Amino acid sequence: MEQFPPTVTHDSPAHPAPGFAPPQMLPPRGLSPWGMPIRHHFEIPLLVLSIATTVVTYLVSIALIASGALEPWVVLVLLAPILLFFARGQMYAAQRVNGVKMTPTQFPDGYQLLVEAAARFGMPQVPDGYVILGNGQINAFASGHGFRRYVVIYSDMFEIGGQARNPDALAFIIGHEVGHIAAGHASYWRQLGMFASNYIPVIGSSLSRAQEYTADNHGLCNRPYGAPGAIGVLAAGKYLMSLVGFDEMADRARTERGFFPWLVNILSSHPVLTWRAAALRDRSRHGRVF
Template sequence: MESLVNPREKIYFFILAAISLLIYLSLIISIVGIPYLVAGLIISLFAHGIFIGHLRGNGIRLSENQFPEVYRLTAEYARRMGLDHVPAIYILQAGGLLNAFATRFFGRDFVVIYSDVFEIAYEEGEPALAFIICHELAHIKRKHLTWSWLLSPAMLIPFLGAAYSRACEYTCDRFGAYFRPDGAVSGLLILAAGKKLYRNVNAQEFRNQADNERGFWIWFSEVLSTHPNLPKRIKALNL
């Protein structure tokens, strides 16, 4: 599966890791820096803990008795990716936001799918939903979450952290398309067009926007973003 990894992901990872280690060392060496390091870790842990508490307290956790077909689908693709566990997968109501993501807390992996995305993908059929799930499982497979603590200081560097994140997204799209190529385009169009219009989008025309819509502000907006522009993500899959 190494062939599915975007080459830039590895390059940016080593650059970020080296910079972060230097930052950590400078804070440890500096007596003044240690309290800031400890305070930052505590605040980050506390904020993440609150979110995980909200997720587990209010989200719908998939299981053999709760959307069992989707749970089994997740377990099957986790096995095929070589994961040694099935992450906890939750549906979370988010006021109409269209998103899905993976996160990690105290060694536990979570996949979160916002309810509107789940609803749309569920109606579209297994391929689109499977692509979205495989994309998030790929973040766990590639250990993007495991190494986030190491890379955190350097991720704050303008442009560099976002570039690494975009490379990771390209990698996860490749994983998703490798396992469910029939759901890749519809899975991405759901994020682009919303609950109803995605069915009527001309996918080829939308893909062509990656070539036709150019300019400084389009470029600048993307280099500041953690995700590549959606037409470019579809184009990159070359389906």
């Protein structure tokens, strides 16, 4: 296991998960001795690059229209603000009319995790939480519409939180999704600014990976000992997650190298799991985006 710099230590929960050392954080702030979550250092530069790409795309579109050229992609760019608004509204409405809303009486454990995560990150309002049918899929996401923000959890996710499995992993995942909201990733204006870069290889996916690291930092601060279980369920699923060695996954970030592993990561919206595990374990540095 990689060692943490022995500079600042704090009291930690009494029963850490096997194979996961508590991270060394900055002095306590907020509601936890683990400190407030940090934003990945590449996120803002990549966001600026993405917004600049979108602005240039709009300027080119306007110039083409002024010259009399009306290409289909130009129309798509000009309609992007409206299309994004309606897409977000439709997605939110789908959760409201089809999802099971987490409340003190429906999925109360999940609701409590939402409340705790929002408080942990100093959010003035608890985001809505919905459970939708997973049909075997392991997934969760965060989004918003207007002034509302919400988290959607696939129903199969709750099976990893059962007493026989790993409730800390579920807390980490919910903290990760609430972290997306706390970090501003669900903002309409941010997503509009990222619109053009999503269609350009590397730029959009790199920003997405940086945002995922930021959300992982939130999940870690929310429930530190849920990280191994979260990596386990993403790697092997809800039934075999306990067989995944967190340290072995993290160690392979140093050995699984070469052009094609790099290519898989650079084209992905999420960091590859070996790099992600290494970043969660080694809190002395930011996770690798490139």
